[in-house]
Amino acid sequence: MSLAKRIIPCLDVDNGRVVKGVKFVDIRDAGDPVEIARRYDREGADEITFLDITATHDERATLVHVVEQVAGEVFIPLTVGGGIRTLDNIRTLLNAGADKVGINSAAVFNPEFVKQAADKFGSQCIVVAIDAKQVSSDDVSPRWEIFTHGGRKATGIDAVAWAVKMADYGAGEILLTSMDRDGTKSGFDLALTRAISAAVPVPVIASGGVGNLDHLADGITIGKADAVLAASIFHFAEYSIEQAKRHMQARGIEVRL
């Protein structure tokens, strides 16, 4: 094999600024998204994901402008997610220079939207983001469900079945976040990642819970993910992307260096 496993830093953007993960009460400002994207590009990020956590419509325009600026100087794939509900939302972001968009709640409310988006823009740019939480106790075989509203609202939908359905509806990739692990720094939910990765034919990005470089490697070797996403460990320069890649390489994982 020579296809590299990818490391994708994620920037949570609120009104034009990068902030630390939404689950944190104490939202720490982590800087200017354009500058941070530039740094990640220099350090060898394989892609960059922007997650818009802005509440209002006006402020959303700010992120479009950020994407435009980044796309003019950073030539790696850019994904934008957060609050995407219409084909127009997608078109605006693609025109600004995004290569892929992440669809989350809108897919749950209206699965046909994923089909329409994939038909219109191609599966290669449609990432379905899944927020999953374990709903069974640990002593039985685990089961996970889809949650919306930042993990607060249960839907009763089985996560594995949902991922299969979304790939079938035209998702070119699945961004899988464990709501149990998000923000905990205790590592990915590897059983969840492995279950989804085995079930779908499309690439899976593991997300939620990364606290150290072994967690990234575990996502690939144990979770069988095709890519790993992390936010806070990179923002505050705890680790550089390059360090993360060297660590993964030392663990026998093929990376782009």
Added chain:
Amino acid sequence: MTTVAVIDYGMGNLHSIAKALQHAEPNAHIQVSAQPGIIDSADRVVFPGVGAMGDCMKALHELNLVDTVRSAAATKPFLGICLGMQALLTDSEENGYTDCLHILPGHVRRFDYGLRDADGQPLKIPHMGWNRVHQRPHPLWHGIAQDSRFYFVHSYYAVPDDAGDSAATSDYPDAFTCALARNNLFAVQFHPEKSQAVGLQLLTNFLRWDGAT
């Protein structure tokens, strides 16, 4: 100053490629256009595209661009990217069967279902991410190290009839042709506009290329 027409036939987002070309050569005049006149008069032509082959060929016919593309591919430095590479061949398995542009003899096939990687894991389709490109000598590889990684995203791949038309291969898991070259024509399956430094180098090489091999 070189003029470049990026053929806009509604197949995907061309902003990335236009921005990358401009970045590679700030003095180049880049026009994203579906106008045969602009494409005919440009010094060089980029033929991009993402999406499905059936839609691609339909759009080219509806916009009366088939002859324009054929003529550009026969006469000036021409760079096909992704679907714009596959469309140059004879036909594609995508959408049942799609008759393509017949500019280079060959076929477009889908990666087989049920392929496995070295660890026995099912191989994911689309082939997405950074893969090594094994180049054969060509001016457009100037300054790019052998086996450099480029960014791919595709489920179908080119199988040229004439192995001499292959300018590079990649492995997924078996070797497949990921670049085609003949005379003034060069085409790649990966996305140079998304392949960071090596991608920009390839675009720079294209913008300086006289079309000779």
